Amino acid sequence: IAGITQAPTSQILAAGRRMTLRCTQDMRHNAMYWYRQDLGLGLRLIHYSNTAGTTGKGEVPDGYSVSRANTDDFPLTLASAVPSQTSVYFCASSDAGNADTQYFGPGTRLTVL
Amino acid sequence: GQNIDQPTEMTATEGAIVQINCTYQTSGFNGLFWYQQHAGEAPTFLSYNVLDGLEEKGRFSSFLSRSKGYSYLLLKELQMKDSASYLCAPMDSNYQLIWGAGTKLIIKP
Numbered sequence: 266i267a268g269i270t271q272a273p274t275s276q277i278l279a280a281g282r283r284m285t286l287r288c289t290q291d292m293r294h295n296a297m298y299w300y301r302q303d304l305g306l307g308l309r310l311i312h313y314s315n316t317a318g319t320t321g322k323g324e325v326p327d328g329y330s331v332s333r334a335n336t337d338d339f340p341l342t343l344a345s346a347v348p349s350q351t352s353v354y355f356c357a358s359s360d361a362g363n364a365d366t367q368y369f370g371p372g373t374r375l376t377v378l
Numbered sequence: 379g380q381n382i383d384q385p386t387e388m389t390a391t392e393g394a395i396v397q398i399n400c401t402y403q404t405s406g407f408n409g410l411f412w413y414q415q416h417a418g419e420a421p422t423f424l425s426y427n428v429l430d431g432l433e434e435k436g437r438f439s440s441f442l443s444r445s446k447g448y449s450y451l452l453l454k455e456l457q458m459k460d461s462a463s464y465l466c467a468p469m470d471s472n473y474q475l476i477w478g479a480g481t482k483l484i485i486k487p
Contacts, residue, residue: 300477307382307465307477308421323474355420365473371422377456 268292269370271356277376278346286373288342288356296359297339298367299323299331301352308355314339346377380404380479386464389484390456398451398464398481406471412440412451414467415480421465422449453483461485 269290278284289298290297295316310323314333328350330342339358343350353374357367381403386458391397401412409428415423427433427442427449451464463480470476 282475286419305479307479308467308475311475312476364471366423366426367475368423371420 266287269356269358269368271354271370271373273373274371275374275376277378278343280346280348280377282346284343284346284375286354286356288339288344288370289337289342290339290356290358290368290370291337292358292368293336294358294360294368295336296356296361296365297333297342298359299329299339299351300353300355300357302372304339304357305354311341312352346375349378351375351377380470380476381383382476384464384478386479386485387393388481389486390446390453392456392485392487394456395452395454396423396456396483398453398483399453400404400449400466400478402447402449402466402468402476402478404470404476406470408469408473410440410449410451410466410468411475412444413467414456414462415461415465420424422431456485458485466470 267289272287294342299311307353312331314320317336355372359365384400409415412424415421433443437454442449465480466478467475
């Protein structure tokens with residue numbers, strides 16, 4: 266693993282189903298983030314974690330949950346997917362020792378029908 | 379409130395120079411980032427400014443004026459591969475990035 270990986274690459278999901286998007290980084294960064302990106306809008310922060318064991322809500326947290334059991338993994342769960350959650354989801358990580366520059370995973374394209 | 383303003387789309391010619399402007403209003407300020415995002419890909423880091431002035435990095439330069447809430451990204455000797463969206467993102471007092479919708483740059487031969 267080099268950098269940040271996300272899985273799956275893409276997914277089509279029926280409304281009402283539960284889904285977990287996976288994110289793993291091997292840079293030992295303290296902070297991790299989940300964003301969604303929709304056409305014509307900027308990246309919007311869903312949840313973040315400043316360090317293992319802590320999480321916080323971003324701009325658009327409703328319908329999503331996260332956990333940070335260790336430094337490397339930061340899964341995002343949709344408990345009951347709805348069509349408005351159709352989006353591209355990016356995971357990112359940063360290190361306070363590097364001006365908090367965020368480095369992004371390749372993204373997951375999620376379609377909820 | 380927090381707000382980012384940058385042009386939606388710009389067109390430039392291969393080999394030319396283009397300047398992408400960004401104005402911002404944030405709650406506190408801890409620097410400003412520029413990212414490049416090719417279609418269908420993740421954003422990648424280009425530059426970070428925390429002090430006023432110009433930072434040069436190869437063909438790309440970034441400028442910041444904190445008093446004016448203004449930044450620009452200058453791209454020289456444009457190449458076709460520079461066709462992408464450019465995202466301006468100031469960092470607020472909570473060290474969260476506030477993202478603009480991005481400027482789509484189209485390079486023509």
